[in-house]
Amino acid sequence: MNKKNPLSTASVAGRSFAVAFAMCTIALVVLFFSTTALASTPQGNFEKTLSVSGPVNLEVLTRSGDVTVRAGGSGSVTIRGKIYVGDHWLMGNRSADVHEVEQHPPIRQEGNSIHIDYVNMRNISVDYEITVPAETVVRTRSGSGDQTIEGTRGNVDTQTGSGDVKLTKLTGEIHLQTGSGNIRAREVSGAVKGGTGSGDIEIEEASAGDIDLHTGSGNIVARGVQGGFHGETGSGDVTAEGSQTGEWEIHTGSGNVHVRLPSNAAFDADISTNSGTVDLGEPVEMTVQGRVGDSHKQIRGKVHGGGPLLRVRTGSGDIHIQ
Known part of the structure; x- marks a missing residue:
């Protein structure tokens, strides 16, 4: 009669546990990278074009998201938004919330003044790409996100709690602030005031x-x-x-x-x-x-x-x- 070796049984059990642990680890790694990829992929988008005449006043408010403002042709402001959901894989389907933002983005126009408000939905953020006439005054506020402004002629006031600030070819007074991030301003004409809690600052003046x-x-x-x-x-x-x-x-x-x-x-x-x-x-x-x-x-x-x-x-x- 053959007797089972207890050491052999323990060894088999140990190997089984190791295999199960390894499979579990692989599954968690796959889940992590899958959710990371999903978090970096927009779940929705929208585009809106507004007619304007003369100089524009633009204000953008966002709790989390990048803001890019570039000078384009006169007579219109084009706003493109990419919608991100931070918790859709844990909290279930957020498609209804995404659809609501797509159909009713928080944009308000009063003459030549354009106001983009906060999105009041949990863990939903929007990245904005905005094209404006060159003669535009810009004010942006973001809790977390990069701020990029290019080619405008008008005062600029930009703040972000955490993120980089990049300004290029601007004419007008500039006020900028980031809690944590780098600041780069090139070919700017006018007074510049601002800073960062932690980060490098590089300014190149043109006049x-x-x-x-x-x-x-x-x-x-x-x-x-x-x-x-x-x-x-x-x-x-x-x-x-x-x-x-x-x-x-x-x-x-x-x-x-x-x-x-x-x-x-x-x-x-x-x-x-x-x-x-x-x-x-x-x-x-x-x-x-x-x-x-x-x-x-x-x-x-x-x-x-x-x-x-x-x-x-x-x-x-x-x-x-x-």
Whole structure:
């Protein structure tokens, strides 16, 4: 009579458990990637074209979703929306909700003013792509999502709780803010003010306008500055290039500062670092009248006879003025 080996039985049971566990794991992985793919695929869409005459005022409000605004032809505003459902695989069929948004998107028009409101449905978000006349004032608010605005001539006010902000070829005053994300603005004409709680900022100006930027943690780069400049970061480098026609003030708690000015730039210098060095070096020779602090950590005085104030402070980092 053959007796079963208890070790052999345990081994078979262990292998069976391992196979079952592996199959369960594979199923969960497949479910995860399936739901991720579904979450990134729109469950619905809509398009609406509105007739306008003259300059437009556009306001877009969304709790979650990307907003893209681009300048197009005059006489109309076209709004395209992609609808996403965040919980459709857990909460059952949301097709009725999607259909409701498709048939009745939260768009309101009063003359040349276009207002896009929040979608008041749980876990439903909309990405907007909007084409407007070039002469448009834009205001956007998003709890979470990227903001992109291109080619408009009018003031811009854009805010997102979490997401990147990208601005291109804008004319007008610009106010921007993101709680967490990067900011990129290229070929902008006009004053720029704003910042990010955590992220890098890069601004390229095409014409005159004051710039005021801040980030809690990240680098700041401003090129083509033609006016006043204020840049502040808790931790990060600051680079500023341009023509100083107003006061420039730069602060970083921990990071290096690079300032590039024309060779004939004249300014009042108030520059210091607690831990680092100050370099007024090549390729521009500057004659400083005033006090040069010990170990090149502090410079106060007039450069080329003096002019607008250039104040630079860093707690820990080097300062380079060219």
